[in-house]
Amino acid sequence: MAPRFYYDYGSPNAYLAWRILPDVEARTGIAFERVPVLLGGIFKATGNQSPFYRYGPVKGRMEYEMLEMRRFMQHHRITDFQMNHNFPQNSLVMMRGAVAAAEMGHGEAYDRTCFEGMWRENLQMDDVDIFVPRLNKEGLPGTDILQKAQESGTKAKLVELTNGAVEKGIFGLPSFLIGDELFFGKDRIADAELEILRAKSSG
Numbered sequence: 001m002a003p004r005f006y007y008d009y010g011s012p013n014a015y016l017a018w019r020i021l022p023d024v025e026a027r028t029g030i031a032f033e034r035v036p037v038l039l040g041g042i043f044k045a046t047g048n049q050s051p052f053y054r055y056g057p058v059k060g061r062m063e064y065e066m067l068e069m070r071r072f073m074q075h076h077r078i079t080d081f082q083m084n085h086n087f088p089q090n091s092l093v094m095m096r097g098a099v100a101a102a103e104m105g106h107g108e109a110y111d112r113t114c115f116e117g118m119w120r121e122n123l124q125m126d127d128v129d130i131f132v133p134r135l136n137k138e139g140l141p142g143t144d145i146l147q148k149a150q151e152s153g154t155k156a157k158l159v160e161l162t163n164g165a166v167e168k169g170i171f172g173l174p175s176f177l178i179g180d181e182l183f184f185g186k187d188r189i190a191d192a193e194l195e196i197l198r199a200k201s202s203g
Helices: 012-028 039-046 061-075 092-103 107-119 128-137 142-149 152-167 186-202
Strands: 004-007 033-036 175-178 181-184
Touching: 004 012, 012 061, 012 107, 012 186, 033 092, 033 152, 039 152, 061 186, 092 107, 092 128, 092 142, 092 152, 107 128, 128 142, 175 186, 181 186
Parallel strands: 004 033
Antiparallel strands: 004 175, 175 181
């Protein structure tokens, strides 16, 4: 089974992980399966919540979280990240759209459009009047993707993927599954990479 990357466009840390994932794939020669899930659904199922809410009342903790983000970006030479002024956003339609776009053969371009719209372009991506034109600008069939995202089968598939993530022990994003080994957080990507290399050498 290919290693898996679980993500939601509404997570800035998932975006940062997505940015460096191609480098990991190039070094290991192994491609990750991208698995869209709904972070809010994971939080509800596991009793977890966003660090921005969980750590907000803790003096100094959010400042440290932001410091860690800056260090990560500096280390990986990510210079174009913008904290979205409309954060947090409701990512439900975007994530249903991820399922739809993948089934339509547009998964990679859709991922890029949604992640960059959120974390490079500072767009209100949970507003369909912004979301659909942004997809169209990328050359994607925005209206068709939105229509398919609203179909019952697409909705059910996102629920299935989200529940499947929870069943595998995932409680937050980004998460990586290498075989049965779970790695949580953008800062665990290096460990996930080592696990891939270990599995390759032992296989």
